Amino acid sequence: MGDMIKGNHALAEAAVRFGARLYAGYPITPSTEIMEYISWRMPEVGGAFIQAESEIAGINMVIGGAACGIRSFTASSGPGISLKQEGITQLYDEELAAVIINVVRYGNGIGTLYTAQCDYLRETRGGGNGDYRAIVLCPESIQEAVDLLGEAFDLSEKYRTVAVLMTEGALGQMMEPCTLPDFIEPKKNPWGFDGKYSYKKIGIFDRDSMKEAVLINEKHDAIKANEQRWEAVDVEDADYVFVSFGLPGRSTKGAVKALREAGHKVGIIRVISAWPFPEKAFDAVNPDVKGFVTVESNATGQLVEDVALTVKKSYAQNKPVYCLPYVYGIPSTSAIQDDYNRLLAGEIKEAF
């Protein structure tokens, strides 16, 4: 077990160790400690740190670094990630590899500083204009955040796409023991610009969108087939299966343990890859399960949509899907247990 470290600092140090050599961004709570740390750390390893004039400029600087085949990343939150969307869809369109860290905070518009999971649908549906998806990984701990950051860099290069590490405000601000990764040698990806035009491109107006659509679907299918990630606990005999992710997922695991001890046959699927959504996780669930319950830190219920779609695909008969949206924060295990009992008492109606 490693030393205690703050979540945002752990991600910044880990990114350097994973070979990232360009960071560009703009301060925004609760993500700012990532760029503060990187501002002095990146020059130590000969990398580029740029405090951009805006989130828009920051993501476009990441495009520049990624275009040169260098591991490049940025971090932000809420409205900052909104501003970055034009660049994220551009990264996807140019088949550039880059990592975006979203330290999610609650709210629409300017929003709040509360830890939350309100960006689930935005992240998992691409977010910018067009017709694309980014890989979205959701950690429940600082250690997992660090480990998934490494996977995010690897996957973004393997599939030449954008990978989003969707953490939460609390995960960025809290401290936990964490073992940091070993240093890997930074590399320059072969598609990166070298000034010699080694990697050929077709003209902007010579592209064939019909052919590209086939390739987009092939890429998405490969990611869906190979990169689903989840943690499942006690789902094989469960009457009800919780589905959650991130810190609320960690809390729900605690609730499942307590409910089991109280005699309830419950389990949990903790989603780690929000996209591709871990449909395969549902294969192990009790065929006679009575229903699914999402635990999410947002106002309207977002994860519940993916669960409902997966349940529709997985079962011939209707299985009710409930949603427990806790708006912001991290629901306590006792709150989840109480709401589960209300659900059993018929006080909470299914969402789907």
Add this chain to the structure above:
Amino acid sequence: MAKSRKIPEIAQKTSTFCPGCGHGIAIRLITECLEELGQDKNVMFGIGVGCSSLLGGVLDTDRLHCLHGRASAVCTGMKRVSPDQMVISYQGDGDAYSIGLAETTSAAYRNENFTVFVINNTNFGMTGGQMSTTTLPGQKTTTTVHGRDCTKTGSPIKFPELVSSQFEAAYVARGAVTTPAEINKSKKYVKEALTAQLNGEGYSVVEILSPCPTNWGMTPKQSMDHIMTSVVEHFPLGEFKTREAK
């Protein structure tokens, strides 16, 4: 003379600019200078949105079609991780000075060591001739049908003057592609700008006044004359910041 007419190796493809457009001359000057400096196989472009997009089909070099206005941010990223390669932003006035004013200005402010070429034709060409921040007072465009009213829209923006007077840039100039004499001067400006980058002296920008016969409703000849009689009154030609003697 034979040598001067040789088309640079990296710009041999046919372009699709309108008849009488000045972009082709500007691209020719830039690629000639790159070749003469021995940097034509050591260069990457950030290409703007608008008519400058058409450059993408012309060049046989590393190039990225940047989002509207963001070329200076992309070029910042490129240059920071590729300090040994030449990095060039190629944009129009609408791209660089309207939607991209923050990125263009901030790169100059930071004194990033790359070169910006802004082809100023005083309107948004690709979208059919709307007002840009460089549109002349009284100039008719599709969004200023009675002529630009500067009391409501501001006056033509003078980016080279801004950069040379306020920032620590290495080289700043404005040229035109109207006459052989002006083209020769513009080529010198382009070469100075690229040399400044090559030597790591800092930010360089050359604005190039260029005709837009299609949207100006003029013949190519009338457009060239219009630049030298009217446009230069608002956008004086010359060097605003010369390279410091080394």
